[in-house]
Amino acid sequence: MMWDWSAELICASIHGGVLPHRVTFRAALRQDTFRQSTAPMIGRNVMPMPLREVLKDPTVLAAEPLVLAGRTRLGRLVTWVHTSEVLDIATLLRGGELLLVGGVSLATASREQRVAYIQELAAREVAGIAIETGGRLPTVPEEMVQEAERLHLPLLELRKVVRFVEVTQSINGLLVNESVRRLQLADRVSHALAAGLAGGAEVSQLMDILAAEVQADATLTAPNGDVIAEASADLEGPSPRSKEHPIVAPVSSAGVTVALLTLNPRPGADLLLLDAARDRAPEALGLALLRSRPLSRVERDAHELLGLAVSGGRSPRRFVELATRLGINAHDAWVCTVARIGPGQGLTAGIEAAVSRSGRTAISQIDHDSYLSVIALRLDGTTLGAARASIIADLRDVPMPPQVKVAVGPATRALAGIGHSLAEAESALDLAEDSGEVVVDAVALGVPRLLGALGRPDLVGAFIEEQLGDLLELDRRRSGQLFETFAMYLRQSGHKTDTAAALHLQRQSLYQRLDRIMTALGNPEPGTSRWGALTLATELEAARRRTGERQ
Known part of the structure; x- marks a missing residue:
């Protein structure tokens, strides 16, 4: 009789979302069907809980979990616990899962496959990976630990054998139960406030x-x-x-x-x-x-214009009409800012004061936890770059609450470019999330933004390897900080004295490093197209490393 794996898949989802190994491998042969069958069942409408709390559950403690990597990210929220031996499982996940792995496939996988497995799951933003050791996989491979640590992805070793079905039933049951209680509490709040509204409460x-x-x-x-x-x-x-x-x-x-x-x-x-x-x-x-407090026409128009800009709406005539009514159409250029705001007093007053200096015209709106501004500029003989720089300087001159971080997007000479400026300011905020900067210049983060926009890590990686491969390999073998030295040398426009000072090196030590660097790179000539390619590859690699540190 032919095995009906789809029926068992449904049964597994009811009993904790666990797929027996035979079902997992059969399902891998039908990934589209697997995705359609399981995606609605995994992590939907549940109350997440921090990974560190999941590790305290008795069913998990019985496995004697050991954190091998990503210890600083144990606060990640777990939306569901899932198990699979399929190495290309990442595309079937929604993000937020704790993945339980028996290690069967990893035991026979190549080093490259194991590293790619970690990279794909990190990119999918899973909450963590827990790998059972013993038997075919005595220990978690070191290359997986190193890659997970580089990407700040929690990687756990389960040193005792436990029934994964019991773990998933316990944790997923808690997630669902908390969600049910939260719905009940939400209804209680809604009923109390609805009764007040119905009674005419102010x-x-x-x-x-x-x-x-x-x-x-x-x-x-x-x-x-x-x-x-x-x-x-x-x-x-x-x-x-x-x-x-x-x-x-x-x-x-x-x-x-x-x-x-x-x-x-x-x-x-x-x-x-x-x-x-x-x-x-x-x-x-x-x-x-x-x-x-009914909304004014200006508030409604500003909301609609910013909504069209953010969504990339295909109504150019309406966009121009709104900009004209708001008084920003007949200007020379526009710059957008996006601020992340939090609790406190006077959250946006400082930003409003800064962007409105020197007679600038600005419209603004709060969108959830973001404060969006469109600043219309009359250049009056000054350059666009100088006008934009003055906005950044004014923002940095205004005291802001500690919860606030604001980014200034690229300037545009076309009204239709407002949406792009807003999007790039938002992207810059994400890139500078862990930095100490209060005012972020999106243009200064041009290469990291380009890296994200390309969306092709394989092509970027191949280009970096082509240009810098021998240098990076030498750096890996000797841990000589050669890449960081070369990056600083390029940023100091090839000035050796300034490079040595920036790296706190003796000049002789810098000269020795530069000799090794140039030999590894084939002694390229400054000013050539090869030198330009090296500069771009270096900035892309630096951006890639910073992105990996934030994950």
């Missing part, structure tokens, strides 16, 4: 209801930092400080983000209830604000 009264319901002090703040309303969880008692961080959610009115809701939990507050309130409360508050 914004301040709704805030009182919310604060009492979730046991947290609540503040509703306008984008410029003005307090619209605030409420205490206990009007009669003091307001003890909680060790928990405030919970912040944007509040929208007719599609426009008009306020930020901040919940400061009291000690003992149910954090799952607060998380549910973050989802449900903004809708009720937005309705109340729409009733008491």
Whole structure:
């Protein structure tokens, strides 16, 4: 009788999402069917939990897990626990999974396949990989540990054999149960606020209801930092400080983000209830604000124009019409900024003051946790580069709350280029996420942005290997920091004294390194096209390394 693996697949999903080995390998032969059958069942509508909490579950502890790589990323959220021996499983995952692996396929895989396996799962943003050792795979291969550490991907060794079905049933059951409880709590918050709205409650009264319901002090703040309303969880008692961080959610009115809701939990507050309130409360508050503070035409137009710019809308006539009504159409150039904002007072006031200096015209809008600005410029004889540089200088001159980071996108001489400027500013924020920069220059991050836009790591890798392969191999063998030296030498325009100072090296030590570098590269001549290719390859490799460090 022919085996009906699809039936067992469905049964497996009901019992913890585990696929027996024979089902996994059969399914690999029908990847399209596998994707359609399992994707809706894995990680959907569940309340994630940090990986470090998953590792405390008794079924996982029984395996004596050992963290081999990615220890600093144990806070990653696990949305589902899944098991598979298929090496090309990454394309079938949604991201956020903890992958349990028996090691059968890894035992016979080549070094290159194992490294590619780690790279593909890291790119898919899985929460972690747990590999069972013993038998065919006595230890986790060192190349996998090194690559996972480079990519900051949590890699665990399971030193004792456990039944994967029991692990998945336990963890996935917890994830689902927490999700059910969260839905119940969210309904409770919704009902309380809906009853207040139906009874004609104003914004301040709704805030009182919310604060009492979730046991947290609540503040509703306008984008410029003005307090619209605030409420205490206990009007009669003091307001003890909680060790928990405030919970912040944007509040929208007719599609426009008009306020930020901040919940400061009291000690003992149910954090799952607060998380549910973050989802449900903004809708009720937005309705109340729409009733008491209707949007102006300028706010509606700005929202629509920025929406068209962000989405790349195909309505150029409408785009020009909105820009004309907002007074930014008849200008020489435009520059966009994107800021990530968090809880605090006066979140956007500083940015607004900076971008409006020197008579600049700007329109802005909060979109969830981002603050978008379009700055229209009249050049009046100055260059576009100089006008853009003055915006960056003004932003750096304005004190900002510690939660705020702002990026300035590329300038454009065409109104239609606003969307590109916004997108590149957003990309620059992502690239500079772990940096200490408060104001990020997207143009200065041109090569890392290009690397991300290419989306072809194979082609980029081949180009880097072609240009720098011998140098990188020499660096790997001797750990001589030769690549970093060459990169700094190029950035210092070939000035040896400045390079030595930047690297804190004696000049003789620098000369010795440069001799080894140039020999490895075939003694290229500065000013030639080969030198230009080396410069590009060096910047691409530096960007690739920085990207790997952030993952």
